[in-house]
Amino acid sequence: MSRSLAKTGLSHLLSRLLFGPAPVLHHSSRSFQTLAFEEIKSSPEKPHEFTAFVLHGLLGSGRNWRSFSRSLASRLSPAQWRMILVDLRNHGRSAEIEGLLPPHNLENAAKDLADLVKSEDLDWPDVVIGHSMGGKVALQFAQSCANGHYGDDVTLPKQLWVLDSVPGKVIQDNTDGxxxxxxxxxxxxxxxxxxxxxxxxxxxxxxxxxxxxxxxxxxxxxxxxxxxxxxxLDGAVQMFNSYREMDYWPLLDHTPKGMEIDVVRAEKSDRWNQDVIQQLEHLSAKGVNENEGKVLVHVLPNAGHWVHVDNPKGLLDIIAPKVASIV
The missing domain is CATH 1.10.10 (Arc Repressor Mutant, subunit A)
Structure with missing residues (x-):
């Protein structure tokens, strides 16, 4: 494992990863050969109309996002949403599933999502929300969907939310992260x-x-x-190495038609350098191309990397209106 990881603020992520309230779930489920997951619905007694996948970060689990997902589903009412809170491979209850074989990289982490859709007969997600490492898994999922890696019956997400996760390779220096x-x-x-x-x-x-x-x-x-x-642990380390190495700028440069990629940058997060910020702003300012999707950039005030803990209301104020607009 390389010893030249930049100090990107992930210590803040680690120290606060599971802190915060854990409200009651409406429903929980798991698959023995695909990912473990939990489900939150806008109204348990009503059929859902739309589906969102929510992806956690390194060493986390779906339960980190229970409170936020419940609040988001409430804000989207009267539309009926189903929030699928995923435990990525090697994390949470998915760490106990023997069928999730190596290599433990972002490509396979994203394929797990497609396998989950197929094995559990879920709808292809209208929205995917990913935080930190989960943000890059979301980008890989969208890229693989667009490239036809999951078959011909795939429906691309309408919105992809990348929360405080730099789309390109993690910048390294001569110090240990x-x-x-x-x-x-x-x-x-x-x-x-x-x-x-x-x-x-x-x-x-x-x-x-x-x-x-x-x-x-x-x-x-x-x-x-x-x-x-x-x-x-070993699998999580492999996923972290893949997270550092993967580059999704080409996907943002040519976003698939019909898809919107929304990048949320936390105001107080220290993982964003000026070059990356300018590159995102350039993509966001591009003119409308009828043959491609679009990229939008949002700045979440008063928040470090752990966005939904530091400023959950601000994050809801950014995400909820945009997600509601696809209804």
Whole structure:
């Protein structure tokens, strides 16, 4: 694993990944050979009209987005929406599914979504919302749909939301990134640990913050008398490497006809350099081309990388009206 990862603020992501309220779900389900997922509907007693997929970031799970998805579904009423909160491969309950085979990269993470649609007889999503690593999985999903990789009966998403995720390769410098240090530390540990307290104390001794150490400790589950990871660590590392390497600027340069890609940049996020910002603004300012889709850029004020925790109302104010416009 490269030791030249730029410091992109992912330590903030890690330290706050699971914090926040977890409201009651309307429904939950899972598939044994495709992704685990949870479902939130606008009105459980009514048939849905539209479908949105919601994708979490590194080491997260669908439950990170329960509160936001419930609020979004409420804001979109009276239209009936079904929000599919996915656990990406190696994460959440999907980490327990043996059928999700390597290589663990963004291409296969996106194909998992197509397999989920087919195996669970779901509708192809009208909207895909992806945060951080999930944003790049969303871009890969759209690209593969447009290229016919999932068959001829695919319906392209009308909107793709990329939340605080740079579309191109992660810029690297000569320093170690915090997330890489965390992943390397976790890889150095045995697969089973004495207790959650032992892990938190160990992380603190290595110089990690208390909030980050406690969050890492929350990602354990019982394994007999000891504890083990609630995610597939090696697989997550492979996905993170793929996330850093993939470049979706060509997709934004030539967005498929009928699709809108909305990029949300958090005002206080430190992963955006001026060149990337200018490149996005140039794409957003392009004239209308009837043969292509469009790219729009939004700035979320008063928020760092963890957008739906830092400013959930502001994020809803950006997303809800746009999603409602496709009805």
């Amino acid at each position: 915090e997330v890489e240090k965390v992943l390397q530390t976790l890889q150095s540990l045995p697969s089973t640990l004495p207790s959650r307290k032992w892990l938190v104390d160990h992380m603190l001794k290595l110089g990690f913050s208390k909030s980050l150490s406690e969050w890492i400790g929350s990602n354990l589950k019982k394994s007999g008398e000891q504890e083990t990871w609630a995610f597939n």
